[in-house]
Amino acid sequence: MVRLIRMKDKMRRGAKKGLYIGAPALLLATLLAGCATPPPVSDTADYQAYEQQNDPLEPTNRVFYNVNDKIDRYAFKPLAQGYVDITTQPIRNHVGNFVTNIGEPARLLNFMASGKPRDAGTSLVRFLINSTVGIGGIFDPATALGYPETDTDFGLTLAEWGVPAGPYLYLPIFGPSGARDVLNLPVEFFATPMEAAPASAALSDFGYAETGVHLVNTRAEYIQPIDQIQATALDPYATFRSLYRQSLDSQLQQIDKADTPTPPDWVMRPAQ
Amino acid sequence: MQRRRYFLSATAALPMLGLFAGAAQAQAVAPDAAKSFIQQSGQQLVTIVNSSASDSQKADQLRQLVDQIVAVDQVGDYVLGRYLNVATPAQHTRFLAAFHQLLSYNITYQIKAYQGITFTVNGASTMGNDTVVDTTITSPGKAPVDVGWAVDEVGGTPKIVDVIVAGTSLRITTRNDYASVITDNGGQVSALLSAMKSQIAKISGG
Numbered sequence: 001m002v003r004l005i006r007m008k009d010k011m012r013r014g015a016k017k018g019l020y021i022g023a024p025a026l027l028l029a030t031l032l033a034g035c036a037t038p039p040p041v042s043d044t045a046d047y048q049a050y051e052q053q054n055d056p057l058e059p060t061n062r063v064f065y066n067v068n069d070k071i072d073r074y075a076f077k078p079l080a081q082g083y084v085d086i087t088t089q090p091i092r093n094h095v096g097n098f099v100t101n102i103g104e105p106a107r108l109l110n111f112m113a114s115g116k117p118r119d120a121g122t123s124l125v126r127f128l129i130n131s132t133v134g135i136g137g138i139f140d141p142a143t144a145l146g147y148p149e150t151d152t153d154f155g156l157t158l159a160e161w162g163v164p165a166g167p168y169l170y171l172p173i174f175g176p177s178g179a180r181d182v183l184n185l186p187v188e189f190f191a192t193p194m195e196a197a198p199a200s201a202a203l204s205d206f207g208y209a210e211t212g213v214h215l216v217n218t219r220a221e222y223i224q225p226i227d228q229i230q231a232t233a234l235d236p237y238a239t240f241r242s243l244y245r246q247s248l249d250s251q252l253q254q255i256d257k258a259d260t261p262t263p264p265d266w267v268m269r270p271a272q
Numbered sequence: 273m274q275r276r277r278y279f280l281s282a283t284a285a286l287p288m289l290g291l292f293a294g295a296a297q298a299q300a301v302a303p304d305a306a307k308s309f310i311q312q313s314g315q316q317l318v319t320i321v322n323s324s325a326s327d328s329q330k331a332d333q334l335r336q337l338v339d340q341i342v343a344v345d346q347v348g349d350y351v352l353g354r355y356l357n358v359a360t361p362a363q364h365t366r367f368l369a370a371f372h373q374l375l376s377y378n379i380t381y382q383i384k385a386y387q388g389i390t391f392t393v394n395g396a397s398t399m400g401n402d403t404v405v406d407t408t409i410t411s412p413g414k415a416p417v418d419v420g421w422a423v424d425e426v427g428g429t430p431k432i433v434d435v436i437v438a439g440t441s442l443r444i445t446t447r448n449d450y451a452s453v454i455t456d457n458g459g460q461v462s463a464l465l466s467a468m469k470s471q472i473a474k475i476s477g478g
Contacts, residue, residue, distance in 0.1 A: 039459075046455070046459055049354075049451065049455055050455070053452075053455070088413075089413050089414065089415065093415070221415070224414075231475065232374075232377075232378045232471075232475070233449050234449055234450060234452075234453050234464070234467045234468065234471055235449050235452045235453050235456070235467075237452070238448055238449050238451075238452030238453075239445055239448070239449045241448070242444065242445045242448035242449065243440055243445055246439060246440040246441065246444060246445065247438075247439070247440055249439065250438055250439020250440060251439075253439060254438075254439070
């Protein structure tokens with residue numbers, strides 16, 4: 001599941017159960033951290049490369065990467081493969097839509113916190129439309145109506161506030177993260193509509209089921225690309241690290257791009 | 273979810289024509305010219321992938337096509353990055369040879385997964401020194417993938433220098449991958465060459 005958990009999106013669902021495993025393990029990782037040995041500052045090029053890589057805990061990160069890789073190979077991937085065998089792509093799309101919709105209120109809050117009114121409005125409209133017309137989020141009519149999804153999370157909100165990404169972290173269970181993005185875990189743990197409802201056994205069961213289905217559904221989408229990277233990358237760990245960081249940068253750009261304000265009708269426009 | 277799709281798309285693009293990178297001395301190509309170049313190249317690619325030829329025949333055809341439409345040497349130099357100055361001329365030559373080989377093996381590896389693909393060119397825009405042509409690639413049973421192809425003029429003709437999927441660049445990803453191998457081995461380019469060699473052996477053996 002490892003790399004599959006690379007997207008924040010996955011962390012969000014996994015947080016439910018994984019937090020209890022991840023937090024002490026992270027602490028342990030920090031305490032026991034095998035730190036990479038930086039090259040001498042006098043070796044300018046190598047030192048710059050080391051700084052740019054920003055992965056001082058690389059030895060520890062790689063240990064967790066290998067652990068997650070084993071878990072994935074022997075548990076999650078076979079499970080995902082079985083899931084693919086009994087479902088079709090449209091079904092998996094509907095599951096994806098459903099999970100996305102449940103995450104919409106959290107995105108709304110994050111967009112508000114990061115001062116992105118247009119994105120926040122889109123998120124709100126999406127949640128309202130997809131929860132009703134989209135039958136509880138199974139369908140995504142909002143996108144067709146001109147409200148496409150833009151993803152965000154608390155890590156990206158912190159980035160909007162100017163918090164630097166910090167060193168790269170590879171977490172047990174959750175996968176790629178960073179000193180800033182790891183703060184997602186506690187926030188996302190509470191930022192679901194289920195937390196707002198009165199506690200009940202049925203709700204807890206729903207939460208666990210939703211988490212499980214989401215993880216399997218997501219892993220199923222990654223089967224082919226992950227296999228490909230593992231087969232062709234010289235260093236899959238570094239490849240995933242690079243993709244994770246590029247993906248974050250790209251997402252920040254996407255958030256800004258989608259937040260273009262629309263002038264109201266009464267604004268004077270130049271004659272065409 | 274969008275992020276997940278981003279990453280998914282990014283990784284899904286690797287198989288398409290993975291591991292191309294940019295040419296330093298390339299020139300910008302007009303958007304319309306880049307579009308028609310990608311339209312033609314994409315059509316050739318789809319024809320080969322969807323043909324009834326054997327995997328090894330397809331691999332040969334794809335290797336030839338890639339040499340025609342991708343600036344493989346420039347890509348290789350970009351991927352090698354600053355280690356281009358560290359590598360000896362002999363190492364550089366060996367690197368480019370291995371890079372060509374690895375590229376064709378990676379494509380061969382992917383052929384089976386991409387039967388029945390279709391290819392749509394959406395538009396083109398200028399990004400920095402490159403002209404990026406946006407396309408959508410659809411294959412049966414898979415979600416459509418939006419792929420951007422960075423095109424530059426190399427040696428007087430347009431060539432592909434990068435594959436971009438939702439903001440993730442394959443030339444950067446590959447450069448980071450290769451750089452990691454070198455830095456983990458004390459800055460030795462020879463370590464990268466060994467890793468590439470064993471990768472080629474592994475894939476061709478599998």
